[in-house]
Amino acid sequence: MNVQAVVKQARAEGRTLLSEVEAKALLFEAGVPVARTVLATTEEEARTQAAQVGYPVVLKIVSPDIAHKSDVGGVKVGLKDKASVTGAFEEIIANAKNAVPDARITGVAVQHMAPAGTEVIVGMTTDPQFGPVMMFGLGGIMVEVLKDVTFRVVPLEERDASQMIDEIRGKAILDGVRGQPPVDKGAVKDAILKVSEFVATNPDVRELDLNPMMVYEDGAIAVDARIVIAEPQEA
Amino acid sequence: MTDHPLDPIFNPRAVAVVGVRSKPSAGMMGSFYDSLLESDFQAIGGLYPVNPKVDEIKGYRCYPSLLDTPDPVDHVISQVPAAAVPELVDQCVAKKVRSIHFFTAGFSETGDEEMATVERAMIEKLRNAGIRAIGPNCMGLYVPSSRLAFMSGFPTKPGNVFLLSQSGANAGEIISGLVGRGVRFSKAISYGNGADLRAHDFLDYAASDPDSHVVAAYIEGVRDGRAFFDALKRCARVKPVVILKGGRTQSGSHAAHSHTGSLAGSIEVFDAACRQAGAARAETMDELHDLIVAASTSTRRVTGRGVALFGGGGGGFAVLSADAIDREGLTVPKLPQSAVEEMRKYIPVAGSSVNNPIDAFPPEEYMEDMLRLVATAEGIDTLFMSPISGMRPPPGVKVSDPKDGESPPAPAEIATRAASQMSAIEADTGTPVVGILRSGRMARMMGLDVDAVSHAAYEAGIGMYPSVARAARTVAQVLDWKAYREGLPEIF
Numbered sequence: 001m002n003v004q005a006v007v008k009q010a011r012a013e014g015r016t017l018l019s020e021v022e023a024k025a026l027l028f029e030a031g032v033p034v035a036r037t038v039l040a041t042t043e044e045e046a047r048t049q050a051a052q053v054g055y056p057v058v059l060k061i062v063s064p065d066i067a068h069k070s071d072v073g074g075v076k077v078g079l080k081d082k083a084s085v086t087g088a089f090e091e092i093i094a095n096a097k098n099a100v101p102d103a104r105i106t107g108v109a110v111q112h113m114a115p116a117g118t119e120v121i122v123g124m125t126t127d128p129q130f131g132p133v134m135m136f137g138l139g140g141i142m143v144e145v146l147k148d149v150t151f152r153v154v155p156l157e158e159r160d161a162s163q164m165i166d167e168i169r170g171k172a173i174l175d176g177v178r179g180q181p182p183v184d185k186g187a188v189k190d191a192i193l194k195v196s197e198f199v200a201t202n203p204d205v206r207e208l209d210l211n212p213m214m215v216y217e218d219g220a221i222a223v224d225a226r227i228v229i230a231e232p233q234e235a
Numbered sequence: 236m237t238d239h240p241l242d243p244i245f246n247p248r249a250v251a252v253v254g255v256r257s258k259p260s261a262g263m264m265g266s267f268y269d270s271l272l273e274s275d276f277q278a279i280g281g282l283y284p285v286n287p288k289v290d291e292i293k294g295y296r297c298y299p300s301l302l303d304t305p306d307p308v309d310h311v312i313s314q315v316p317a318a319a320v321p322e323l324v325d326q327c328v329a330k331k332v333r334s335i336h337f338f339t340a341g342f343s344e345t346g347d348e349e350m351a352t353v354e355r356a357m358i359e360k361l362r363n364a365g366i367r368a369i370g371p372n373c374m375g376l377y378v379p380s381s382r383l384a385f386m387s388g389f390p391t392k393p394g395n396v397f398l399l400s401q402s403g404a405n406a407g408e409i410i411s412g413l414v415g416r417g418v419r420f421s422k423a424i425s426y427g428n429g430a431d432l433r434a435h436d437f438l439d440y441a442a443s444d445p446d447s448h449v450v451a452a453y454i455e456g457v458r459d460g461r462a463f464f465d466a467l468k469r470c471a472r473v474k475p476v477v478i479l480k481g482g483r484t485q486s487g488s489h490a491a492h493s494h495t496g497s498l499a500g501s502i503e504v505f506d507a508a509c510r511q512a513g514a515a516r517a518e519t520m521d522e523l524h525d526l527i528v529a530a531s532t533s534t535r536r537v538t539g540r541g542v543a544l545f546g547g548g549g550g551g552f553a554v555l556s557a558d559a560i561d562r563e564g565l566t567v568p569k570l571p572q573s574a575v576e577e578m579r580k581y582i583p584v585a586g587s588s589v590n591n592p593i594d595a596f597p598p599e600e601y602m603e604d605m606l607r608l609v610a611t612a613e614g615i616d617t618l619f620m621s622p623i624s625g626m627r628p629p630p631g632v633k634v635s636d637p638k639d640g641e642s643p644p645a646p647a648e649i650a651t652r653a654a655s656q657m658s659a660i661e662a663d664t665g666t667p668v669v670g671i672l673r674s675g676r677m678a679r680m681m682g683l684d685v686d687a688v689s690h691a692a693y694e695a696g697i698g699m700y701p702s703v704a705r706a707a708r709t710v711a712q713v714l715d716w717k718a719y720r721e722g723l724p725e726i727f
Contacts, residue, residue, distance in 0.1 A: 127504045129460030151507035153464050159722040160511055 002029075003202050007229050015064045016206075016229050020109050023208075023227040030198040032191055032210070034222045037111040043089045046110055050085045053112040059088045060111065061096045065103040072099035077113060085110075114221050117214035118173065118183045122191055122222070124154070124199045124208040132199050134192060136164040138173060139212040146170070156196040161189040174215075187220035188213070204229045241432070241440045244334040244367060245378045245422055247309035249281030251332075253301050253323055254314035254339075257289040265338055267312045267375070267385060268292065274384040274391055281305060301326040309333045312375060317341035317350065320371075324357045328364040335361065337370035343428050344372050344494060358430045373427025374403030377410065379420065380446070386410075394419020396527060397447035399437040401426060401455045402481070402494065405520070409451060412524050415686045417693025418531060421446040433458060435466035442470035449530045450476040451523060455491035460508075468512040475530035475726055476514040479523040480505055513723045515716045525700060525709040532698035533667045535727040537710050539616030540565045543609045544592035544703065546621030546671060553592040559704035560619075563711035567591050568614040581605045591615075603660065610666040618660065619706055621671045622653035622688055646684035647691075653683075654691035661697065669706050670699035 006022050018026070024034040036053045039062060040046035050057045061074030069075050073095030076088035092108055119139030127133045130153050137149035150167045152160045165174065165185050176182040191213065199205045206229060210222035252268045268284050272293065276282050283304040284297045291297055298304045301311065301323065311332050315323055317339055327335050342354040354371065361368050369375050374385040379393040386407050396418055400406035403425040410423055421444065424437055434457055441450045450470060457463040470476055482491030483502050509516045515530075517523035529535055542565050544556050557567045570578075570591050578589045581597035581604065589595055597605050610618045661668040670692050672678065674685040689699040700706035717727060 127460065127501055129457055129501075130464055130504055130508055131461055133504050133507070149503075151501075151504050152511050153504070153508050157722075163510075163719060 018227040023225040041107040049110040056113040062106040119212035122210040155200040161192040183215040251283040253285040255284040276382040311335040336375035340372040368431035370427040374425035377423040395448040397441040398423035400453040417690035435462040438466040438470040471514040477526040479517040528698040534698040541616045543615045556703040560707045563707040574612040610664040650687035650691040654695040658695040
C-alpha cells in the first residue's frame with residue numbers, strides 16, 4: 001500500500017481522515033511499530049483474522065463518519081476467543097448504526113491486543129508558522145489535563161527526538177517510579193524519528209497521532225493511529 | 236565588509252532622508268537627519284535632506300525631490316506620508332538606490348486590506364528593481380562602523396553584538412539598556428512589518444558577519460516560519476543567539492497584531508523551534524539584557540551549579556541571596572572545613588560569616604588571597620561577587636578621610652580597579668566571576684558609579700548583573716542552554 005494510492009482513494013471518497021487500518025498499514029511500511037490491524041467486513045472474516053493476528057484481540061468500528069469510536073460503543077477489547085469475537089462484531093455494527101444512523105460502515109478492524117504498558121503519545125501537527133511539527137507526551141491525563149507535551153520542527157535529528165522525551169515534566173514516569181523498571185526510551189525515539197521521516201516525505205499528511213503508544217521495558221507499539229490528510233485544494 | 240548580498244545595505248555611500256522634518260518635533264522618534272548629523276555620517280558619505288517646503292536645514296542645502304540629490308544615493312530613509320510612498324518608490328527606482336527604509340507607517344499593520352495591498356505592490360516594484368526594503372513602520376539602521384544611527388545618543392564605537400528588532404522603541408530600549416552595561420553593537424536593525432527583509436534575512440547575514448559575535452532578536456511574529464527556522468538554525472549553530480518573543484500571551488498577541496501586523500502562531504512551537512536550533516529564549520526585556528551580557532562575557536563559560544557568594548550586604552542579604560540562587564536550581568554549597576579554617580586567618584570572627592555565602596571583609600591585603608581560596612574551593616563552579624568588597628584603596632591610600640587632604644579617586648578609577656580585581660581572580664583561578672552590583676543607595680554610599688563599573692567590568696570580560704536573583708537566573712539559563720546545545724558546535 002503506498003501513500004499516494006491511499007490519499008487518492010480517500011479523496012475519491014471525499015475523506016481527509018484515513019481509516020485506522022489504512023493509517024496503520026502506511027505506518028507499518030514506514031517502519032513505525034504499530035499493533036497489527038486488519039479489516040474484516042464479515043463476521044467470518046473477523047474470526048479468521050483474529051486467529052491470524054493472535055488472541056486476545058480488539059475489535060473497532062471502521063467508518064469515515066465516526067471519529068470517536070469508543071463514544072458510540074464501537075470498540076470491544078480483551079476478546080479471548082472465537083465466540084466472543086462473533087458477539088462483539090454484531091454488537092459493534094449495531095451500536096454504530098444506532099448512534100449514527102447514516103454512517104457508512106466500512107467494516108471492523110481486528111487488532112491484536114497489546115499488553116498494557118506506559119502510555120505515551122507521538123503526534124504530528126501542522127503549525128501555521130512552522131509547518132509540520134512533532135509532538136510527544138505521556139498519554140491519558142498527563143496530556144489532557146497537564147498539557148505536558150514537547151514539540152520539535154520536522155525534520156528531526158536524533159538529538160531532537162532524545163530531548164523531546166527528556167523534556168517532559170513527567171519524565172520520571174519513563175525513568176521508572178515506585179520500583180517500576182525504566183521504559184525503552186530508545187524505542188520511543190526511533191518511533192518519533194520514523195514518524196518525522198514519514199511526514200517529511202509525505203507533505204499530504206497534515207495530522208498524525210499514535211495515541212496511545214504502549215512502551216515497555218523492551219520495545220514499544222502504537223495501539224491506535226490516526227492520520228489526517230490535506231484538503232485537495234490545500235495539497 | 237563581506238560578500239553577503241545584504242552587506243551593501245549596511246555600508247551606504249550616501250543617504251537621503253526624504254520627508255525630513257523642517258521643524259524640530261517633540262517625539263524622540265523620527266529625527267533621523269539629526270541622528271545622522273550627530274554621528275557625523277557626512278564625514279564618510281553624502282547626506283541629503285529632502286523636503287520641497289524648505290531650502291535649508293541646519294545650514295545644509297535641502298533638496299526638493301530625491302531626483303534632485305547628487306548621485307549616487309545608496310540608502311533612502313522615507314519619512315513621507317503613506318500616500319506619498321508610491322511616488323517615492325518610483326523615484327528610488329529611477330535613482331537606482333540600493334535600499335530604502337520606511338519609517339512611514341500605515342500599511343499592513345493597520346489591518347486595512349487596501350493598505351496591505353499597497354505594501355505588497357510597492358515591495359514588488361522595489362524587488363523587481365533590485366532594491367531591498369526595511370520596514371515599513373520601523374526605525375531602520377544603527378551601524379556604528381558606517382556612522383548610521385536612528386536615535387540620538389547611541390555610541391559611535393562599534394562592538395560585537397548584532398540586534399534585529401521588529402520594534403523600533405524596543406530596539407532603542409535594548410541598545411540603551413545594554414550600552415549602560417558596557418555592551419556595544421556591530422549592527423542593529425529595526426524592521427517593523429518586515430514586508431521585504433525580515434528576521435530570516437538578518438539572521439542569515441548575522442551568521443556570516445565577522446563583526447558580529449552575539450545575536451539578539453526581538454520578534455513579534457514570523458511571516459515565513461520555515462525560512463526563519465532554517466536561518467535561526469544556521470546562525471545559532473555558530474553564534475550565541477538570544478531571542479525575546481513579544482506577543483506570548485493572548486493580550487500580547489492582540490497588541491502585536493496591531494503593532495506590526497504579526498499573526499500569532501503557537502508559542503510552544505516557537506519556543507521549541509528556538510531550543511531545537513540551539514538559541515536561547517528570554518522571557519522579558521531584563522532577561523534579554525542579562526543573556527546578552529552573559530553571552531559576551533565570561534558568564535558564558537559557567538559549567539556547574541555550585542555558587543560561592545561573596546560581597547557583604549549583611550546577614551539578611553546573604554539569606555535572601557542564597558534563596559534566590561537556590562530558587563534557580565543552583566546551590567550555595569558549604570565550603571570544606573579546610574577552606575573555612577584557612578579563611579579564619581583572614582577574617583575576624585565576630586559579625587562575619589566565614590562560610591558560604593561569605594558576609595565578611597578581610598583586611599585589604601588579604602582580600603585577593605581569600606577570593607582565590609573561595610573560587611578554588613571544592614564544589615564551587617562560579618564566584619558571585621560584589622565589587623563593593625574590593626573598593627577599598629590600596630594600602631596607604633585613604634579615600635574616606637578627607638582630612639588627609641587627598642582627593643578621592645574618580646569613579647572611573649574605582650571602576651577600573653574593581654574590574655581588574657575581578658578579572659585577575661578569574662584569570663588566576665579559572666573560575667568564572669559573575670559581578671553583582673545593585674544600583675541605588677548602597678552604590679552611592681560606596682561612591683560607585685554603576686554604569687562605570689559595569690562598563691569597565693564588561694571591557695575586562697566580566698558580566699555585571701543588577702541583583703543576585705538576576706545573576707542566578709542568568710547562570711541557570713546559560714547552563715540549560717549549554718545542556719540542550721549538546722551535539723552542536725561549541726560556541727561558548
